[in-house]
Amino acid sequence: MTSHDRPGPDTDETLIPVVQMRRPRWGDPERVTELPGAAAALAGDATPNPGVDPSSITPPAPAVPASVRADLERLVGDAHVADSADARIQHTRGFSTPDLLRLRSGDASDAPDLVVYPGDHDEVVEILRICSAARVAVVPFTGGTSVVGGLAPDRSGFAGVVSLDLRRLDRLVEVDDISRVATLQAGLRGSAAEALLRERGWTLGHFPQSYEGAGIGGYAATRSAGQSSAGYGRFDEVVEGLVLATPRGTVELGTAPRSAAGPDLRQLVLGSEGVFGVITSVRVRVRPAPETRVFDGWRFATFTDGATALRRLAQDGPLPTVLRLSDEAETAVNLADPGQLGADATGCLVVTGYEGRAPEVPRRREAASEVLADAGGTLLGEEPGESWRSGRFAGPYLRDPLLDAGVLVETLETVTYWSGLHDLRAAVTAAITDTLTASGAPPLVMCHISHVYPAGASLYFTVVAPFGADPLAEWSAAKKAANEAIRAAGASITHHHAIGRDHRDAYHDEIGALALDALRAVKNTLDPAGICNPGILI
Numbered sequence: 001m002t003s004h005d006r007p008g009p010d011t012d013e014t015l016i017p018v019v020q021m022r023r024p025r026w027g028d029p030e031r032v033t034e035l036p037g038a039a040a041a042l043a044g045d046a047t048p049n050p051g052v053d054p055s056s057i058t059p060p061a062p063a064v065p066a067s068v069r070a071d072l073e074r075l076v077g078d079a080h081v082a083d084s085a086d087a088r089i090q091h092t093r094g095f096s097t098p099d100l101l102r103l104r105s106g107d108a109s110d111a112p113d114l115v116v117y118p119g120d121h122d123e124v125v126e127i128l129r130i131c132s133a134a135r136v137a138v139v140p141f142t143g144g145t146s147v148v149g150g151l152a153p154d155r156s157g158f159a160g161v162v163s164l165d166l167r168r169l170d171r172l173v174e175v176d177d178i179s180r181v182a183t184l185q186a187g188l189r190g191s192a193a194e195a196l197l198r199e200r201g202w203t204l205g206h207f208p209q210s211y212e213g214a215g216i217g218g219y220a221a222t223r224s225a226g227q228s229s230a231g232y233g234r235f236d237e238v239v240e241g242l243v244l245a246t247p248r249g250t251v252e253l254g255t256a257p258r259s260a261a262g263p264d265l266r267q268l269v270l271g272s273e274g275v276f277g278v279i280t281s282v283r284v285r286v287r288p289a290p291e292t293r294v295f296d297g298w299r300f301a302t303f304t305d306g307a308t309a310l311r312r313l314a315q316d317g318p319l320p321t322v323l324r325l326s327d328e329a330e331t332a333v334n335l336a337d338p339g340q341l342g343a344d345a346t347g348c349l350v351v352t353g354y355e356g357r358a359p360e361v362p363r364r365r366e367a368a369s370e371v372l373a374d375a376g377g378t379l380l381g382e383e384p385g386e387s388w389r390s391g392r393f394a395g396p397y398l399r400d401p402l403l404d405a406g407v408l409v410e411t412l413e414t415v416t417y418w419s420g421l422h423d424l425r426a427a428v429t430a431a432i433t434d435t436l437t438a439s440g441a442p443p444l445v446m447c448h449i450s451h452v453y454p455a456g457a458s459l460y461f462t463v464v465a466p467f468g469a470d471p472l473a474e475w476s477a478a479k480k481a482a483n484e485a486i487r488a489a490g491a492s493i494t495h496h497h498a499i500g501r502d503h504r505d506a507y508h509d510e511i512g513a514l515a516l517d518a519l520r521a522v523k524n525t526l527d528p529a530g531i532c533n534p535g536i537l538i
């Protein structure tokens with residue numbers, strides 16, 4: 001199947017089997033992806049760059065002390081501790097383009113020394129105790145799709161690095177059908193969690209573009225936002241409770257739906273990216289599985305017009321389940337045949353999707369359509385919306401063939417208030433364009449809005465550029481310039497990709513020294529030896 005063989009209109013693209021990705025390539029290893037015309041054109045005259053065969057890469061000699069390994073094997077069983085080159089490479093870094101470029105060049109210097117697969121929460125606590133006593137760093141690993149360096153800790157001063165892979169914690173523990181709350185173990189991958197909930201008539205409604213790879217623990221640890229965030233909310237908004245394993249024991253948070261008891265400590269753990277410990281299960285709100293779904297496409301003459309329409313829906317309602325606006329460049333390249341936009345192909349595509357109960361969906365669609373039409377939108381019908389829906393997880397499959405063809409593709413995101421959105425978009429676009437052009441790799445910069453709030457929205461940029469002499473250095477300079485533009489505009493360094501190592505300095509700038517001290521004090525309390533994902537976030 002190529003990325004353009006779309007599931008039919010009656011197929012639910014969110015009900016897909018779990019795939020075991022094989023770094024450095026994305027997604028189902030069986031799936032062959034050919035570059036479609038628009039993407040192939042981006043490759044132009046770039047020089048192909050196929051990368052080295054991953055099976056030929058040798059990671060550095062493992063460093064964890066033999067006594068620690070023996071303790072871990074006794075605890076979880078020999079079969080659940082691995083130090084083969086393959087296991088270590090499959091846990092090396094994440095899926096940012098720099099991560100892929102490094103591995104494609106044969107650099108596995110960040111490989112963990114051991115991969116450990118615990119079977120339950122108590123084993124996770126014990127692993128953290130053992131590693132804490134021996135000063136071995138521990139990296140929680142759910143789906144391994146981090147794009148911010150969240151899986152590459154700073155190993156200096158540690159006796160080794162253990163990747164703690166949660167895949168065996170893969171149960172739907174319970175569903176409270178009356179309260180509409182489900183408890184999921186952290187190692188469940190997104191599609192597996194959704195399938196288990198659908199069997200009971202529920203949906204989580206969380207569909208990030210990394211849905212095929214990411215999982216529950218990762219969603220919680222990074223405050224993930226799915227493509228249907230307008231309808232179902234961000235992941236952190238649906239978390240009712242969670243269980244955290246730390247080197248000093250267990251923290252359980254979230255007793256009741258609301259509480260006036262002090263600060264909400266769940267918020268300390270959500271987005272903590274493994275630096276306070278390991279989230280082993282999460283209690284989330286679920287919704288009835290949708291009875292019906294329908295997607296539309298709309299054309300707006302400009303990005304500004306489209307953004308105004310989205311703002312009106314976000315502020316005054318009604319909100320569709322999916323709401324996204326592509327700029328002119330993204331509309332032309334990614335989402336639609338420009339012909340669908342009418343004679344004037346310079347427009348911007350808005351995709352709206354509605355899911356829910358059969359009687360309610362048409363009412364919401366009609367009311368939202370009135371707002372969109374009133375704001376200057378032209379209805380294009382269902383085809384562009386359905387086309388986006390059925391191909392919603394296909395985009396990441398294009399990155400590998402583009403990298404093979406010598407074309408750099410990377411994304412970054414930010415969030416700000418509506419009043420500053422257009423200046424922010426212009427500043428980030430200029431920063432990336434100027435930096436890459438100066439290094440001899442003029443880019444195409446595309447942008448979309450896919451997460452909206454009453455007060456503001458996120459901006460998501462996709463950058464495509466032919467490799468220059470040193471693509472890693474070229475991207476690093478462009479990313480630095482983009483980060484500076486984001487901070488200079490007073491926007492946040494991340495809306496949903498999180499901090500990891502890559503955004504750490506900008507995040508510290510964003511929160512200030514005193515707030516950073518407070519976070520460090522929490523870490524010192526829960527993880528006195530500092531073994532939990534050192535160098536990430538704080």
Ligand SMILES: Cc1cc2nc3c(=O)[nH]c(=O)nc-3n(C[C@H](O)[C@H](O)[C@H](O)COP(=O)(O)OP(=O)(O)OC[C@H]3O[C@@H](n4cnc5c(N)ncnc54)[C@H](O)[C@@H]3O)c2cc1C
Nearest residue numbers: 142143144145146150208209210215217218224225274279
């Ligand atoms: C192609 C692609 C598309 C993407 N699209 C989206 C998107 O639409 N929306 C979005 O929000 N993000 C997106 N991302 C980013 C990424 O998928 C998210 O950050 C996701 O939530 C990570 O989940 P994971 O299970 O892969 O976590 P991992 O990569 O395994 O971990 C992420 C971080 O959390 C830590 N961690 C993992 N599990 C735990 C745990 N149980 N307890 C404590 N810490 C833990 C890790 O150590 C790491 O620092 C995308 C990434 C890619 C590569």
